[in-house]
Amino acid sequence: MGMIDMNAYVTLAGNITKDVDFDEGELPPLKRMYSWRKHLKLHEWMAELYVRKGGAAKRFRCTPLRLTTGDLDELECAIRSGDLPPTLGLSVDRTADEQMDDDLEFIAKARVAIEAGEAVLYDSWW
Numbered sequence: 001m002g003m004i005d006m007n008a009y010v011t012l013a014g015n016i017t018k019d020v021d022f023d024e025g026e027l028p029p030l031k032r033m034y035s036w037r038k039h040l041k042l043h044e045w046m047a048e049l050y051v052r053k054g055g056a057a058k059r060f061r062c063t064p065l066r067l068t069t070g071d072l073d074e075l076e077c078a079i080r081s082g083d084l085p086p087t088l089g090l091s092v093d094r095t096a097d098e099q100m101d102d103d104l105e106f107i108a109k110a111r112v113a114i115e116a117g118e119a120v121l122y123d124s125w126w
Helices: 040-052 069-080 096-115
Strands: 005-012 031-037 063-067 118-125
Touching: 005 040, 005 069, 031 096, 031 118, 040 063, 040 069, 040 118, 069 096, 069 118
Parallel strands: none
Antiparallel strands: 005 031, 005 118, 063 118
């Protein structure tokens, strides 16, 4: 896996009818709310969540994943306890504390968006 760009998007919750495996053209216009780069531990956690939600793609890439409040609670717990999945020695440009602060900021923003009636989707590309 090379350089990975990861984004969280929002749209009105009523526009989204499922959590994974959207058909082409099924997604409404999305507005980017958060971005990461090379945060492989977070991406691996999202890939595991995608599978648990029934995702069928062979590669978790360019495959939007809807995040619920329960998912965000799980993610926060994993971040705070240091339980994000290990990666294969690929480094990031940020310290663990900086990355944790960044991730927790995303979770806070995502919770506000969900409370405001929006759906939050994670997507990645490399």
